Amino acid sequence: MQQVLTTCPYCGSGCTLYLEVEDNTIVRVKPNSVNSVNEGALCSKGHFGMDFVHSKDRLTSPLIRKNGELTKASWEEAYNYIASRLLQYAGEFGGKSIAGFSSARCTNEENYLMQKMMRAVLGSNSVDHCARL
C-alpha cells in the first residue's frame, strides 16, 4: 500500500490528507496531523468523499457532437477541431467573441494556463470563474 500526501478537493479550508492507494484505487483517507490546518481531523466529505474518483460515470474519451450525438473521438481529432474553430472565431470576430470559464476546482497551474490560453493565444480577456457564486 502506498500513502500520498495531498490537499482535499472540497471546500477552501485547505485540509491536507493521505490517500491510501492499492492497485491504482483509493482505499482509505487518513487526515494529516503535521503542519496542517486540520490538525489530524477531517469532515465527512474529506473522509468519505473520494468514491467519485472511481465512479463508473467518469468520462473516459474525448467526445465530439456529430449528427446531434456526442460521439467518441481521438485526442488529435478533438484538438484539431477545437483549435481550428477557435482560431476561426478569433480571426473573424476578434478575441472578444470567445469566452473561457476557468475552474475553482482545478490547480493553480491549470488556471494559469487557461487564462494564458485565453489572453495570449486567443486575444481575449473574457476569462472568469465561479468566485462570484
Add this chain to the structure above:
Amino acid sequence: MEGLSTTLGSGAMTNSIAELHTMGPGDTIFAIGTNTTECHPIIGIAMIKAVKRGAKLIVVDPRATTLTQHADVWLRLQPGSDVALLNAIAHVILQNGWEATEYIAKHTENFSEFKKIAARYFPYKAAEITGVPATLIKDAAKIIGQSRNVAIYYTMGVTQHTSGVDNVMAVSNIAVLTGNIGRAKTGVNPLRGQNNVQGACDMGALPDVLPGYQKVQKTDVREKFAKAWGVEIPEEQGLTVPSVLDGIEKGEVKAVYIFGENPLRSDPDINHVKHCLEKVELLIVQDIFLTETAQIADVVLPGAAFAEKDGTFTSTERRVQRVRKAIEPPGQCKPDWQILSELIAAMGYPAAYSHPQEIFEEMRQLTPSYNGISYARLENESLQWPCPTNDHPGTPILHVGSSIRGKARFVPADFRLPAELPDKEYPMMLTTGRVVAHYHTGTMTRRCWGLRGVAPYEMVEIHPEDAAALAIEDGDQISVSSRRGEVLAVAKVTTRVSPGLVFMTFHYSESSGNMLTNTACDPTTQTPELKVCAVAVRKVKSPGVHLADTGFLQQNTAPEGVFHQPALSNAPH
C-alpha cells in the same frame, strides 16, 4: 473581493485559521452569513472550541444553524438587511465611544463620512428593517466594542446579494472602526467555498486582472506579460460570466470554453443559462463527468480528478499547498494542465510543459506575491502569500502596521432592498445554501456511498406556521416555484427557518434551487442575488407514495448511476 479591495487593498482573508485555536476570554468571533460547521466544518469546529474556552460568539443568520446554538448573541435578520444591521451596530459603538480612536486617527480615512451615515441607523430603526430586536443589536455592539480582539468571518450569505459589495464594506467598516485589523485573532475573513477559488483568482482567471491581481488595463503590466509571453495582451477588460451569457444573447460571443464548472446547476436561473449555452455556436466542456453542462456541449474533453495529477491549490487563508498524483486517470483521461498545453500547442503557440512545476516556475516569475514560493519549498512547508522572495517566510496576517492600500478606508453605504421581494403571487422568500454531506452541484458527493445516504434528496425547510396554512406535513412532496421555474422536493417542517422563509440547496440536479434563483446582480461585482428571491409553495402529494415511484427523481437530467442504489427506500422524516 471588490469590497475589501476598496477598503483595505486586498480581497483575501486577512488572517489565519490557526488563530482560532488561540482564542479565548476577551476575544470575539463575529460570524455573519456563514454556516461554518456545514460548509467549512474544520473551521466551524475550531470556532466552537474557542467558544468553549471562553471566547464570545456573535452569529448573524436568518436561519438556525449549529453555530447559532453556541452563540452569545444570535441576530436573526431578514435576508438582505445586513447593511442596516451592521450600520446600527456601528451606531451603538460610536454612541458609547467604543471605537478605536487612536487607530482611526492614524490608519484610516473617510471616518467623518462614515459617522454621518452610521448616526442615522438608530437600533430601533434597524430593528424595523432587519427584524432583529434593538436590544440584541445593542448587546452585539457592546461585545464587539469591548472585546480585546474581534475576528470577523463571512461567506456567501454576505456577498450573494444585489448589495453584496455594500455588505462587505459594511463588515469591513466594523473591523476598521474597532481597530480589529493587522493583529492575530482579528481581521476580515471571507471563507472560500471551493478548494481553489482563491488560487483561481490569484492566477488571473478574472476578466480584469492578470496573475497576482495585476490590472490588465495598466500599460506596464501588459508590457511585462507581452515580453514574457511574446504576444500583445488585449487591453480591453473581458466579460464576467453573467456578461458572457448576455453576450451570447446579443450574438457577440460565439464560443465558450468551460473548464471544470457546471453552470447549468451552479448559476442562478438555470433555464436562462441553458437557453444561452444552447444558443452559443461552439461550446467546449472539459470535466471529469458528463455534467448537465457537458451534455449540451459540442466537444467534451475528459480531464483528471485531483488524485490523478500534480499541482498546487491555494486555500482560503492564502496558503499554497501541493496536490500530488496518487493514481493513474481512467481511460484516455489526461491531467487538465496537459490538455490545455497540448491544445495551446495545437493552436500554434509554444507550450512544451512536461510537468506542472514548469508552469508554476513561469507563473511565479511574473507574480510578485508568489515569487518566493517554489515546489522545492512546498515539499517541506506550506506558504501563505504574499511571499515575495525565496527566503521570505510567508504572510499569516495581512495589513500589519498599516493596510495594503496605505490607509484603511471607511466606505459608508445605505441599506437597499433586495431585487425581488415576496408579493401576492410569490408570497414567500427563498434563501439557498449547502448541507454538510454535499458539495456544490452534487456531481462528486452524490457519487459517494458514505455521503449520499446522509442527505439523499432535497428537503425544503419551511416553518410550521406556513406549512399548516398550506396543509403541508413533514415529508410531503411539495412544489416550489418562482418567476423563473418550478421544482419538486420534499418538505422539512422546521423552526430552523422563520415564518415566510424557505431554505433549499443547489446540490440536487432534479430539484435544484437554482431553477428558482434570481440573476439580479450586485452592480459592481455581478455576483447574483442567490440568497433572496420570491417563491410560491404548494403541496403536491402526501408521503406514503414512494418518491422514486412518482418519477420525480427521473424527470430531470440526473446522470446515470446517481440513483442506482436504493437510497430512497425509507420515507423521509
